[in-house]
Amino acid sequence: MRYVDDLPYDEIAQSLDQPVGTVKASAHRGLMAVRAQLEKNDE
Numbered sequence: 001m002r003y004v005d006d007l008p009y010d011e012i013a014q015s016l017d018q019p020v021g022t023v024k025a026s027a028h029r030g031l032m033a034v035r036a037q038l039e040k041n042d043e
Contacts, residue, residue: 002027 001012002023009027013020 003031 001007001015002009009020009023012027013023016023
């Protein structure tokens with residue numbers, strides 16, 4: 001939602017009924033997982 005729909009964290013948190021910190025952490029973990037996969041594919 002953050003990177004595809006370009007929604008702010010507070011709107012995402014409200015729509016998911018989660019704290020903003022949880023949304024930020026989830027977005028960060030997801031981004032790191034995508035980066036790791038892309039790096040793995042480059043090898």
